Amino acid sequence: MNAKITCLVAPVVSATTFIAFWYGVRGMMPADKKFMLPLPHDVATALVENHTVLLHASLNIALGASIGLATATVLAVGLAILMSTSGFIRTSLYPHLMMLQMMPVIALAPILVIWVGPGLPSVSIITFLICFFPLVVNTTQGLLSTDQKLVEMFDLYRASRWQQIRRLRIPAAMPYFFTGLRISGILASIGAIVGDFSAGSSANDGAGLGFLIIIYGAQFKMAELFATVISGCLVGFSFVLVVHRMSWFFLHQWHDSYERSDR
Amino acid sequence: MVAPPPPVHFNAVTKHFGDGPAVLDAINFTAREGDFIAVIGPSGCGKSTLLRLIAGLTTPSSGSLSLQRQPPVDAVVELAFVFQEPTLLPWARVAANVALPLRLRGVPSNECADAVHRCLTQVRLADRADAFPRQLSGGQQMRVSIARALALNPKLLLLDEPFGALDEMTRNHLNEELLTLREQAVWTAFFVTHSISEAVFLANRVLVMSAHPGRIQHEVTVDLPYPRTAATRQSSRFLELTAQLSQLLHAAETPPA
Ligand SMILES: Nc1ncnc2c1ncn2[C@@H]1O[C@H](COP(=O)(O)OP(=O)(O)OP(=O)(O)O)[C@@H](O)[C@H]1O
Numbered sequence: 180m181n182a183k184i185t186c187l188v189a190p191v192v193s194a195t196t197f198i199a200f201w202y203g204v205r206g207m208m209p210a211d212k213k214f215m216l217p218l219p220h221d222v223a224t225a226l227v228e229n230h231t232v233l234l235h236a237s238l239n240i241a242l243g244a245s246i247g248l249a250t251a252t253v254l255a256v257g258l259a260i261l262m263s264t265s266g267f268i269r270t271s272l273y274p275h276l277m278m279l280q281m282m283p284v285i286a287l288a289p290i291l292v293i294w295v296g297p298g299l300p301s302v303s304i305i306t307f308l309i310c311f312f313p314l315v316v317n318t319t320q321g322l323l324s325t326d327q328k329l330v331e332m333f334d335l336y337r338a339s340r341w342q343q344i345r346r347l348r349i350p351a352a353m354p355y356f357f358t359g360l361r362i363s364g365i366l367a368s369i370g371a372i373v374g375d376f377s378a379g380s381s382a383n384d385g386a387g388l389g390f391l392i393i394i395y396g397a398q399f400k401m402a403e404l405f406a407t408v409i410s411g412c413l414v415g416f417s418f419v420l421v422v423h424r425m426s427w428f429f430l431h432q433w434h435d436s437y438e439r440s441d442r
Numbered sequence: 443m444v445a446p447p448p449p450v451h452f453n454a455v456t457k458h459f460g461d462g463p464a465v466l467d468a469i470n471f472t473a474r475e476g477d478f479i480a481v482i483g484p485s486g487c488g489k490s491t492l493l494r495l496i497a498g499l500t501t502p503s504s505g506s507l508s509l510q511r512q513p514p515v516d517a518v519v520e521l522a523f524v525f526q527e528p529t530l531l532p533w534a535r536v537a538a539n540v541a542l543p544l545r546l547r548g549v550p551s552n553e554c555a556d557a558v559h560r561c562l563t564q565v566r567l568a569d570r571a572d573a574f575p576r577q578l579s580g581g582q583q584m585r586v587s588i589a590r591a592l593a594l595n596p597k598l599l600l601l602d603e604p605f606g607a608l609d610e611m612t613r614n615h616l617n618e619e620l621l622t623l624r625e626q627a628v629w630t631a632f633f634v635t636h637s638i639s640e641a642v643f644l645a646n647r648v649l650v651m652s653a654h655p656g657r658i659q660h661e662v663t664v665d666l667p668y669p670r671t672a673a674t675r676q677s678s679r680f681l682e683l684t685a686q687l688s689q690l691l692h693a694a695e696t697p698p699a
């Protein structure tokens with residue numbers, strides 16, 4: 180019980196300290212520089228005043244991030260299964276996947292805008308590219324790390340290749356898959372905002388947080404910029420939350436990363 | 443009248459891995475239907491390899507091995523293997539673990555329920571059907587593993603030190619349970635163990651192996667009548683046989699000077 184209270188109180192204390200520090204710093208800044216750091220309550224006001232715009236932009240980001248992440252998940256799992264079945268496929272594809280990961284996605288933005296148009300299509304593709312690699316690598320690793328004794332047991336019962344994948348390799352890869360998904364879940368919203376920043380569009384109400392950053396930046400609206408950052412954090416946080424819930428749902432009953440309920 | 447085909451027949455079987463030394467050499471042995479054969483011998487003498495050969499998980503380097511006159515891989519004999527560890531699927535509940543061999547045969551899940559219940563009842567774990575393996579004790583997990591082995595009504599049961607990791611009380615208890623199961627269905631068993639008293643208690647034939655290369659040094663017939671109970675362990679014949687076997691095992695462990 181005590182630990183629980185600490186859990187709630189400690190972050191509040193640290194946040195209060197941080198905000199006090201913020202006011203302090205701002206107070207010590209020379210007058211002509213004060214515009215650079217809006218006060219916390221200015222940011223709060225900006226959040227409230229622009230909440231419709233921010234909410235809309237956040238939802239656009241969430242949409243792009245969801246499409247990108249979902250596509251990356253489906254394709255990554257498919258590719259991982261393929262790669263797990265053959266060392267040849269693995270060695271022929273792995274260097275290209277590395278290249279994909281090394282690619283400066285930002286530089287790709289203008290190309291994507293020309294190919295598929297600005298806004299959601301480009302944003303989703305950029306998110307996809309950022310999320311894909313951690314998912315493929317972790318899932319493949321998981322599919323290959325199956326306990327040899329269990330593999331032998333499946334051999335003994337003359338399980339087909341597909342039965343072995345479906346009933347043994349895929350469930351055994353779950354914890355690894357979720358490790359990948361946790362990383363990609365964090366990257367998804369950042370990827371979408373970066374994508375929106377470099378390939379966003381306000382057409383069809385499609386502006387996201389990245390697009391807002393450009394506009395507010397051009398107008399030196401510091402409080403609004405901070406409010407946009409906070410909105411971005413919240414979008415990212417909700418993704419992380421969803422991924423953690425999913426991970427819990429699939430793993431908590433059996434995996435050692437979760438405590439036994441009847442302990 | 444033609445004699446029934448032996449469930450397992452080794453004919454001059456040798457086994458070596460790669461170009462390594464012979465792990466098993468000149469194995470000649472015939473199991474009769476309903477035999478309970480215990481295999482004892484020093485560590486590394488090839489006991490596990492022997493069982494893996496029977497299961498078709500590996501093949502002889504020379505000689506031949508047959509199950510009911512068929513090569514192990516296409517044998518029609520229903521066979522089950524209980525490994526040293528429970529080897530349960532951690533993400534599947536007990537019932538699903540027991541149903542696994544049936545599911546792998548393509549039996550739909552709703553038709554597995556009866557068999558699963560029967561096997562779990564036999565190992566007295568019917569009330570834990572919905573538990574996950576990690577919620578069970580080591581002994582219970584081993585019993586689930588045995589229940590899974592029974593799911594296909596095996597005619598040939600291979601057990602590789604199944605109770606090695608358990609304390610003696612639990613082990614004795616599971617031994618008695620295993621013999622009870624044997625009364626309910628006819629199967630032939632190969633049981634690898636390090637424990638002489640376990641071998642004598644369970645088996646009607648005990649093979650004593652020696653190492654480098656692995657050979658069957660002696661075969662001892664255990665003439666204690668079934669059913670055997672906890673009291674059997676106190677009988678003088680039991681003590682005589684364990685003493686004899688421990689001498690033979692000691693001789694097999696000491697390389698000839
Ligand atoms: N896949 C393999 N490749 C190479 N050598 C192997 C392999 N499997 C077993 N061996 C070797 O064969 C020998 C016999 O192994 P095996 O596991 O059958 O012994 P064991 O009698 O079961 O020993 P223990 O009582 O310790 O379980 C050992 O020397 C081992 O190193």
Ligand SMILES: [Mg+2]
Nearest residue numbers: 489490491602
């Ligand atoms: Mg062994």
